[in-house]
Amino acid sequence: MVAAANIMYNPFNIFFKYLGHGQIHDTYLVGTNSPNDTDVSTSQLIFKLGQHIYDTPDPNLPSDLDLLRNANAYNVYVSGNGDSKGGAAHGKGYPLHAQSRGSFIGRTSHATHEIRHSLGLNHTWDGFRYPYNPVPNVLTEGCERVPRDSSNPNFNVANHGDRILDTAAAPNFQVERWYELFWSQFEAPFLEGDATFDDFEDAQSYATANYDPIADAYLYAQNCTYTGTNKDCNRLDNYQLYSQDINNLMAYTKDCTEFVLTTGQAIRMRETIALDCESAMTPALNTLGVASLYEPYKGEYYVNGTVPVDINGDPNPPLLQPGFDYNFIDCDCFAEVDCDLPLDYENTDFTYNEQIGTFISKNDTHYGNITHPNHTAIKIIQLDNSQPWRCYDNYNRKPNGGTIIKFNDNVLNTNVTITPQDSTAINNENLINNLQPGLYNIIEQYDDGNTEEKVIEKTGNQKYINLSGIAKGLLLVKIETNDGMVVKKIIKI
Ligand SMILES: [Zn+2]
Numbered sequence: 379m380v381a382a383a384n385i386m387y388n389p390f391n392i393f394f395k396y397l398g399h400g401q402i403h404d405t406y407l408v409g410t411n412s413p414n415d416t417d418v419s420t421s422q423l424i425f426k427l428g429q430h431i432y433d434t435p436d437p438n439l440p441s442d443l444d445l446l447r448n449a450n451a452y453n454v455y456v457s458g459n460g461d462s463k464g465g466a467a468h469g470k471g472y473p474l475h476a477q478s479r480g481s482f483i484g485r486t487s488h489a490t491h492e493i494r495h496s497l498g499l500n501h502t503w504d505g506f507r508y509p510y511n512p513v514p515n516v517l518t519e520g521c522e523r524v525p526r527d528s529s530n531p532n533f534n535v536a537n538h539g540d541r542i543l544d545t546a547a548a549p550n551f552q553v554e555r556w557y558e559l560f561w562s563q564f565e566a567p568f569l570e571g572d573a574t575f576d577d578f579e580d581a582q583s584y585a586t587a588n589y590d591p592i593a594d595a596y597l598y599a600q601n602c603t604y605t606g607t608n609k610d611c612n613r614l615d616n617y618q619l620y621s622q623d624i625n626n627l628m629a630y631t632k633d634c635t636e637f638v639l640t641t642g643q644a645i646r647m648r649e650t651i652a653l654d655c656e657s658a659m660t661p662a663l664n665t666l667g668v669a670s671l672y673e674p675y676k677g678e679y680y681v682n683g684t685v686p687v688d689i690n691g692d693p694n695p696p697l698l699q700p701g702f703d704y705n706f707i708d709c710d711c712f713a714e715v716d717c718d719l720p721l722d723y724e725n726t727d728f729t730y731n732e733q734i735g736t737f738i739s740k741n742d743t744h745y746g747n748i749t750h751p752n753h754t755a756i757k758i759i760q761l762d763n764s765q766p767w768r769c770y771d772n773y774n775r776k777p778n779g780g781t782i783i784k785f786n787d788n789v790l791n792t793n794v795t796i797t798p799q800d801s802t803a804i805n806n807e808n809l810i811n812n813l814q815p816g817l818y819n820i821i822e823q824y825d826d827g828n829t830e831e832k833v834i835e836k837t838g839n840q841k842y843i844n845l846s847g848i849a850k851g852l853l854l855v856k857i858e859t860n861d862g863m864v865v866k867k868i869i870k871i
Contacts, residue, residue, distance in 0.1 A: 491627050668761050783820075
């Protein structure tokens with residue numbers, strides 16, 4: 379979920395850092411509703427939590443709840459009740475969000491949708507009620523008209539709908555057809571003024587029986603274009619909907635929801651955070667600012683001696699936030715500088731070579747791989763593409779073994795000869811000198827299970843097709859893997 383939130387919000391300079399999670403078992407929080415009673419369970423959860431945190435402490439809540447909640451964080455809750463289709467947010471300006479049964483894992487649209495609510499966004503269909511309101515020019519409260527030009531007399535965007543100019547007036551795509559059917563039955567008695575409750579119920583039954591609850595009636599599923607001819611609540615203008623309206627996460631569609639955020643929505647969210655009308659956002663802001671994102675959320679750097687482990691005795695490498703594009707760039711600390719631990723952010727006492735590095739994509743879901751390799755500095759593309767920071771250049775650690783892979787055809791393919799190396803062999807300072815000419819991958823194995831690899835082309839008198847014409851020295855090579863593009867180090871000697 380942190381990855382999903384970062385991928386979605388980073389383009390607008392909103393960044394998330396994971397601070398931990400926990401679990402709680404308590405029926406008072408979510409009630410004992412049937413598993414499908416989504417609305418009740420999520421509403422209960424968010425209502426009780428909101429009351430407890432922002433209004434009056436609730437003694438009925440489990441005592442460990444407050445331990446679970448981080449008052450200096452944006453807290454997201456997932457309830458065990460309800461199905462995966464619903465969610466609830468506490469309201470604008472409160473860093474508290476709940477989601478019904480589901481998961482924090484992956485790019486769950488519900489979590490990011492609910493976060494948007496608490497960051498100040500309404501549904502793009504806000505105010506949509508009766509597309510077939512039979513009385514022209516009678517607006518339902520808040521209903522947004524189509525015109526986007528402020529000189530148009532029907533322009534009412536500023537204080538209707540979601541109150542954002544660049545999200546078009548839109549119907550709720552999921553129920554638009556339902557309302558259309560409803561009004562096809564109810565319009566006549568309504569206009570004649572003799573509508574009964576039975577008429578109302580009959581029209582509802584008719585609509586429910588004849589609309590398709592699975593698909594959006596007026597979205598052409600192939601490319602998610604709007605095919606409807608319905609008018610807005612003013613009954614003068616047809617909806618004018620484009621991809622960014624249909625795929626907007628604050629729209630309600632069944633099949634077409636992507637992760638679109640408009641500039642207007644981004645500005646509204648940043649305003650909500652900056653203005654902090656409820657004085658609830660500021661405590662959740664990271665006081666260290668972006669420097670914090672160069673610090674691991676978990677794990678420990680190796681300094682010297684034994685390699686750090688977690689409470690289970692497992693390797694505990696420093697892990698950085700998912701959802702960013704990282705370039706871990708080769709760096710060297712100045713001789714007089716101690717970089718057994720990474721330098722502080724904005725300390726420039728190191729050199730680096732942009733041409734050598736390891737790239738990790740924001741879409742990489744192997745979160746355990748997003749660690750800070752030794753002898754590299756961290757470049758986070760979304761934060762600062764101008765240079766890397768925090769050089770970690772630790773020479774206290776020696777590999778305990780490794781492997782030399784020789785590429786027999788002198789290209790990076792699978793025709794290889796593999797020679798294991800014990801600890802004496804891999805630490806031999808003449809290891810590379812002793813190699814015959816050729817292309818090699820040298821893999822160093824460390825106590826904590828980590829490996830470091832470098833691809834080396836040793837030329838001697840021979841010339842190799844793949845790298846000929848390239849100057850000697852440090853180079854990089856890009857290799858396509860299943861996980862995306864990997865940039866490997868090459869030392870041509
Ligand atoms: Zn919503």
